Amino acid sequence: MLTWYQWLILGLVPPLILSLYFLKLRRVPVEVPSTYLWTKTVEDMHVNSIWQRLRNNLLLWLQLLVVLILMIACLRPGCTGEKLPGDRFIFLIDKSASMSATDTETGISRLEDAKNQIYTLIDRMKSNDAAMVITFSDTEGVDQSYTKNKAILKRKVKSIKPTQQGSNINRALIAATGLANPGRTSDKLSNTDVQVADALAATMFIFSDGAIKNVSKYAPGELTTIYQPVGAVRPVSNIGITTFSVNDQVDTGGSIEAFVRLQNSGFEPKTVGVSLFIGDQLTDADTVTVPGREISEDKLTLGANGRLADIDQSPPGGLSLKFDLTSVAAVLESAAPIRFKIDEPDDYVLDNEAYCVLNPARPTNILVVTDYNPALKLASSTDRLKKIANIEFAEREFLKEKEFKTNAALGVYDLVIFDQCSPETMPACNTVFFADLPPGDEWKFTKDLEITPIIYTNNSHPVMFDVQMQSVSILNGQLIEGPKGNTSLVESIDGPVVAIGPRSGFEDIVIGFPMILYEEDGNTPYNTDWHKKPSFPFFMQNVIRTLGSGSRFNSLRPNRPGDSVKIKPRYPYEEIDVKNPKGGRQFLKQQPNKSFVYNEADETGIYSVTEKGSKEVDQLFAVNLLDRLESDIAVRDELKLGYEAIKGNVSREPARKDFWTFLAFLALAALTAEWIIYNRRVFI
Amino acid sequence: MAKLAPPKKNSQDEPLLSPALLAQLERMELVSRKIFRGRMKGERRSKRKGQSVEFADFRNYVAGDDLRFIDWNMYARLDKLFLKLFMEEEDLHFYTLIDVSPSMQFGNPTKFQYAKQLAGALGYIGLCRADRVKIEALDGSRNSNAPTLRGRSSLWQLVDHLERMESQSTVSMTEAVKAFCLRNTGKGILVLITDLMDKSGYEEALKYLVARDLDIYLIHVLSQEEIDPDINGDLKLVDCEDQDIAEISVSKRLIDRYKQTLASFIEQARDFSSRRGIVYTMTSTERSVDRLVSRYLRQRGLVR
Structure with missing residues (x-):
């Protein structure tokens, strides 16, 4: 700021300009034929009032304007900006679904608010500062690597689009820290550890609402991390759908139910209307009250920046709803989309709708071909399975009958289980073979086995879900080699004994050992103790659910945005x-x-x-999004990265953002205008 | 001191009357709206009856009449003496007055040069038609050395006189015209070539001329710099005649105002002239003399 005498000097400038206008100018003498006309002209104009002269003198006003602008510039007008520490910056921006919430002060989305904050930061960067932009949701991406070009940075930030995905900051942090802390490498021969590049200190700004999945490991090294929470200071009420599924008939004994869970991220209970649509038809509607967070706001502590410090101590309130769709599904002819909707809009609309697919309730047709296998019969005819499947049993002779051939070719069966037998041609459905091979040469038995221990069960495959085979003993069996693309399900020490392989749209399971041995003397001893273990009925249930229902349950698998x-x-x-x-x-x-x-x-x-x-x-x-973390739109006061908890940034050093350059530019423009007017003789 | 539009050097070196212009002028004739009495026989009919071959009228003989003109055939038939009257062919006084004030030294070519060219051109037309041509400078002197010229052969004298004519110290236009009127009593056509830039006014001077019952043509010469001045900045304008000073800050508004003043000045002069039977023509030095004579002055009836 200026001192009083500097102001005095500046204040004297306008009167000085004004007085100069009344002083005689030093004029250039020019000889003319006669001043007769000029004198008359000037006399006409000089109806010599001083004020008239001033009023018409645009040049004077422009000069006074220039001085005025310069005086205002000397006042150093400006606004509070942000001082950026360091010279390299990383802007880590959360673009997950919750960043679409519009609970900001201005009503724009959190992502837009974050972008605006970043624009300000970019403006505050010095000309030699470099910055990069990384965005993350479920996946991460380096949108812009280090650059000093502020225009490019702004353009990249502007082009960030919100996603409907969850938040996983892990890989984004790895990318950011990796750039600030280049890794080390070892030369195996010389046994020395070599630093591949110098670590360069950088400041990372994380713009997020803090609703991110846990970060297990975080080693910032040279990286200074600043967390900028984006969103409302107090959690606003948001009713979101966190679960929406149609259950498996097998679990509920034949009835079909839609299960919904609502979550309220506010402190106050909230009543909302909900609707369930099948196709475009409103099927059910209700008004429900979702309780607020478990611990009330006044019992929580406030963080340094006014946000609730321990918001996660008070989990959001929830309400479960159930809709019976059995009767609706019974009359469905084809799969129908179900939409569940919260009628009242709120600050975060992405979780106000959820979708599911309802399949027609058609029992599965299953044929079990066996001469004698009580264990198989028992395991395939439990009450639960009976409710969802029509299970027929037939002897091996049935395979030669015309009825079987016709049914198999027409696809009447959803699943056929062949116990130690094989049809002439494969039926148009999924199959399971016990101790026999499908016709053709794609499947082979490669080696006979005797008393072989099982060392591996592929539990990641839905057929083997919850099936533990390690304790199962097998007396005789054979190693299997399946067609191209087959998956081994159970392996002995020598190789696979159970495998599943594709066959033009269907799947075949081949089990390399029989349950029962048909001896020549008519005895039928068990070849394995599998039927005594709980894993056998589990296996049979999985087989019937997975292979018997065909694509019915495919649609029940939850898919999240961004998933393959x-x-x-x-x-x-x-x-x-x-x-x-x-x-x-x-x-x-x-x-x-x-x-x-x-x-x-x-x-x-x-x-x-x-x-x-x-x-x-x-x-x-x-x-569906269906993410409890994203639906809880409360903004976290601190970010837990590994063992480090990074407090939301409040200690921004207020720095001035000056406008004097703009004003000086304006004064220059006024001066230019004056020059043009003076020289071009435009109207004065 | 800078001079507004100083004359180009070569404009002074150009011949006053080019051969092409002379050829064009030979076909022309000065026309007077009034018929004046000349002193010598010229090539135009006079109001006076005279001795030409063209018969005019008869009148009764009175004692003292020239016996040579008595129509004897008539006397034989009627026994009365009649005198035959013939149309007299007379010459014409053609005066040209050139303003020689210093203000005429402006423009490109200078207004003075332009005036001399114009005077020369008109004078040559008069010479070709055997009129009595006299070109005088408005210098206010009592004894003019301007020759009175007749006949085409006097062209060289005319040109010589014009070339010797110089822009002289300032005498007011009224004084100069008064002096001219005292010196010259003949009637005829008078062409006044001036820029009218006389602070004491031109009206009095024109009134003197009108009183002489002359057929007056006023040619108002202005330079392009006076019509559309190209000046900038804060200036002190110095009058070349009386060193009067006008201070101006040039602006678009001022220039517009000047043009308005000039327009009203011209309009005033035109109005004053037409009220008194003076034919007024305004011309710029940019307009060529042959164009002025062959087109504008022909339109106004000075030549045909």
Whole structure:
């Protein structure tokens, strides 16, 4: 700021300019033929009032304007900006679903608010400062590597689009810390540890609402981390759907239920209307009150920046709802989309709708071909399975009958279990073979086994879910070699004894050992003690659920936005057409394993799959956010990164953002205008 | 001191009357709206009856009449003496007055040079038609050395006189015209070439001329710099005649105002002239003399 005498001097300038206007100018003498006309002209203009002269003198006003602007510039007008420590910056921006919440002061989304804050930071960067932009949701991406070009940085920040995905900061942190702390490498020969590059100190700004998955390991090294919480200071009420599923009939004994859980991230209970649509038809509606957070706001402590420090100590309130859809499903002819909706809009609308697919309640047809296998019979005819499947038993002779051949070719069966037998041609359905091979040369027994221990069970496959085979003893068996693309399910010390392999849209399981031995003398001793273990009924239940229901349960698999969706159509189409909720289409070609991979499921909603060129919907699948963390839109006061808890930034050093340069520029413009007016003789 | 639009050097070196212009002028004739009495026979009909071959009228003989003009055939038939009257062919006084004030030294070519060219051109037309041509400077002197010229052969004298004519010290226009009127009593056509830039006014001077019952043509010469001045900045304008000073700060508004003043000045002069039977023509030095004579002055009836 200026001192009083400097102000005095500055204040004297305008009167000085004014007085100069009344002084005689030093004029250039020019000889003219006669001043007669000039004198008359000037006399006309000089009806010599001083004020008239001043009023018409644009140049004077411009000069006074220039001085005025300069005086204002000397006052150093400005606003509070942010002082950026250091010279290298990383802007880590959360673009997960919760960043779409509009609980900011201005009502814009959190992401937009974060972008605005970053623009200010970019403006405050010195000309030699470099910065980079990393965004993260479920995945991370380096949107812009280090650059000093502020225009590029702003453009990149501006181009960040919100996603409908969850938040996983882990890999983004690895990318950021990796750039600030280059790794070390070891030269094995010389046994020395070499630093590959110098670590460069940088400051990382994390713009997030703090709703991120746990970070297990975080070693910032040279990286200074600053967390900028974005969003409302107090958690606003948001009712979100965190679970929406249609249950498996097997678990509920035949009834079909939709299960919904609502979550309230505010402190006060909130009453909302909810609706359930099947297709476009409103099927059920209700008004429910969702309780608020478990611990009330006044019992929580406040952080340094006014936010609630321990918001996670008070989990959001929840309410579960159940809708019985058995009767609705019974009359369905094809799979139908179900939409569950919260009627009242709130600050975060992405979790106000959830989708699911309801399949028609059709019992599965299963044929078990066996002469004598009480264990198989027992395990396939439990009450639970009976409710969802029509299970027929037949002897091996039945395979030669015309009825079987016709039914098998027409696809009447969903699953056929062959116990120590094999048909002439494979039926148009999934199959399970006990101690026999499907016709053809794709499947082979490679080696006979005697008393072999089982060392591995592939529990990641749905058929082997919860099936533990390690304690099962097998007397005689054979090693299996399956067709291309087969998956080993159970392995002995020598190799696979149970495997599953694809067959043009169907799947075949081959088990390399019999349950019962048919001896020549008519005895039927057990070849294994598997039937005595709980793993056998589990296995049978999994087989019937997974293979017997065909694609019915495919649609029940939860897909999240951004996931790769594996699509297995009912028939082995070569190309399919996937239509997203907005109507966009994408054609997919069959993968070598007869399935399709769809990578564009970025939005929540119902996606439909048809054969290319056909109008008949093959199947539907739903993509849902359903993320408790994202739906709890309370902004966290601190970010837990590894063992480090980073407090939300409040200690921004207030720095001035001056406008004097702008004013000086304005004064220059006024001066230029004056010069043009003076020289060009435009109207004065 | 800078001078507004100093004359180009070569404009002074150009011949006063080019051969092409002379050829054009030979076909022209000065026209007087009034018929004046000349002193010598010229090539135009006079109001006076005279001795030409063209018969005019008869009148009764009175004692003292020239017996040569008595129509004897008539006397034989009627026994009365009649005198035959013939149209007299007379010459014409053609005066040209050139303003020689220093203000005429401006422009490109200078207004003075332009005036001399114009005077020369008009004078040559008069010479070709055997009129009595006299070109005088408005210098206010009692004894003019301007020759009175007749006949085409006097062209060289005319040119010589014009070339010797110089812009002289300032005498007011009224004084100069008064002196001219005292010196010259003949009637005829008078062409006054001036820029009218006389602070004491031009009206009095024109009134003197009107009183002489002359056929007056006023040619108002202005330079382009006076019509559309190209000046900038804060200036002290110095009058070349009386060193009067006008201080101006040039602006678009001022220039516009000046043009308005000039327009009203011209309008005033035109109005004053037409009220008194003076034919007024305004011209710029940019307009060529042959164009002025062959087109504008022909339109106004001075030549045909």
